Amino acid sequence: MRDQEPGPGHPERRLTTKEAAELLGVKPETVYAYVSRGQLSSRRVPGGRGSTFDAEDVETLARRNRRESNGTPGAGAEQSVRTRLTLIDQNQNRYYYRGVDATELAARHSYEEVAEWLWTGRMRHGTTFTAPRASVEAARRAVDALPEHTGPTDRLRVAAIAAAVADPLRFDLSEGAVLGAARGLIPTLVAALPPKLPTHRDGDSMAQRLWGRLSRQPAAQAPLHVLDAALALLVDHDLAASTLAVRVAASARAHAYAAVTAGLGVIEGPLHGAASGLAHRLLLDVLDHGSAGPVIAEELRAGRRIPGLGHRLYAQEDPRARALFALLEEIPEAAPALAAARDIVVTTARHAPLHANVDLALAVLTTSCGMEASAGETVFAVARTAGWIAHALEEYGERPLRMRPSGLYVGPKPPRPLPE
Missing domain, CATH: 1.10.1660.10 (Multidrug-efflux Transporter Regulator; Chain: A; Domain 2)
Known part of the structure; x- marks a missing residue:
């Protein structure tokens, strides 16, 4: 009715x-x-x-959904993008990297190994990434010149630009050159962030290096494993907004650093990479109040959506959240934040049957490990850089400038007289 x-x-x-x-x-x-x-x-x-x-x-x-499903693309436009990288199975609530269950990959392999699998389809056990000294020095100089209040994504974007300038081979779009740049860019991005703990040693994993940029607490084995798994789980997720921006840049034959910069420019929105920061603050409010009820009530009263809940691709719980929650169960320090997250889900379910997404799971990790609200955004950006590189590589193999839709003009009908 x-x-x-x-x-x-x-x-x-x-x-x-x-x-x-x-x-x-x-x-x-x-x-x-x-x-x-x-x-x-x-x-x-x-x-x-x-x-x-x-x-x-x-x-x-x-009507918009029907247009997207059945509409005729304009000249040069494509309604969907063929990819061999990630499959999201909405019926099974699972997702796959090159046909392999992504949550199982993240449980058994490091972030670097998962990145290599996505890039090449081959598993390189024990692989590590090394940043060129010139790249790190250029990135640190550029980032150190930014104002103190600069956010993490701004720092990463500036670091990527500086690393590009330091690489004279950046315009080589061959697979070997792009992968070489990627293996140096990711550790460069992390090295350019202000350290909170003593700097890493050569051979440390990306999770170990990133931990020292996010938390002042020593890196215990269990939380470090959760961070590594989070990086691996977030490597790619089909054509998210930032990934589409990367493919558009790669379609125009922008080099890999520029393509990554395009992705970094998109993830700052509250509906994408920055969503975990909103969930982090919500968790802290619930922990302060001792109950989700009054916090959720205030959010709804203000007309705000509840961060950390719901995902347009999953009717049930986000599989990335499910995997991270299972690992966080093994960390005693995470128990209060886990309980608060469950309280948020149960309380909100009285209003709308929404399930936890990966942003809420990241918020549990960041609040439990003494990290700032922006830490989840940093984890997301560093992790997704590997996926962006994979998509850029795929796009370099396609027809140039194919990501060029035609606009549907709905303005005044011409010709009109010149304005006075």
Whole structure:
């Protein structure tokens, strides 16, 4: 049944969750995933447990989804991108790197090994990454010149640009040259971040090096393993917004450093890489209050989405979150934050059946290990750099400039007189 509520001047049509799901052709859980990502807004039914949705908003989203699924691409545009890298199985709530379960890869292999698997399809056991000295020196000089309040993604972006300038071979787009640049760029990015603990030793893993940039607590084995797994789990996730930006840059034959910089420019939004920072702050609020109830109530009262919940590609719990939560269970210091995260999920479920995503799991890690709210964003950016390189390599093998859609002009019909 449609819920008719009079508005100023004309009635506003409201749809139930079931009606919205039917109109969109999705499961009810997916409707709430649209809400969590800001694509729909909901309104709580007075005195009830359900929600209603503005019919016009739902119809607009349905039309857009149909266009994306069935629309005819414009000249030079492509509606989908063929890739051999990552498959997301929404029915099974799993995802795969080159056909291998990504959570199993992350449980058994280091971040560096998973990156090599994604790049080459070969497993290089015990591989480590080494940053060229000139690259690190250039990146550190550039980053040290930034204001003290500069955020981590800004630092990484500047470091990537400096590393590019230090590499005279950056315009070589052959696979060997790009992979060589990648194996040096990732440790350069980490080395350019301000240290909180003594610097790493040669041969340390990327997780060990990154830990010293995120926490002042000594790196115990179990938390370090969780960080390494988080890096591996976040290497790639199909065509996320930042990855699409990387492929657009690579389609124009920008070099690998420039392609990575394009990705870093996208992830700062609260709906992408920075989402874990919002979940971190939410967790701290819940821990301070001792209960999720008043915190969630205030978030909903302010009209804000609850960070760390829901994912448009998964109707159930994000498999990356599930894998990290299982590892965090082995860390006694993480118990309070884990309990707070569960409280958030259970409390919010009374309003919307949303499940935990990887941002909430990252927030549990960062709050439990004495890291700042921006630490999850740093982990995400460093991890995803490997995936961006993989996508850039794929795009270099495609027709140049194919990522060029045509605009659908909806402005005033020409010709118009010159403005006075």
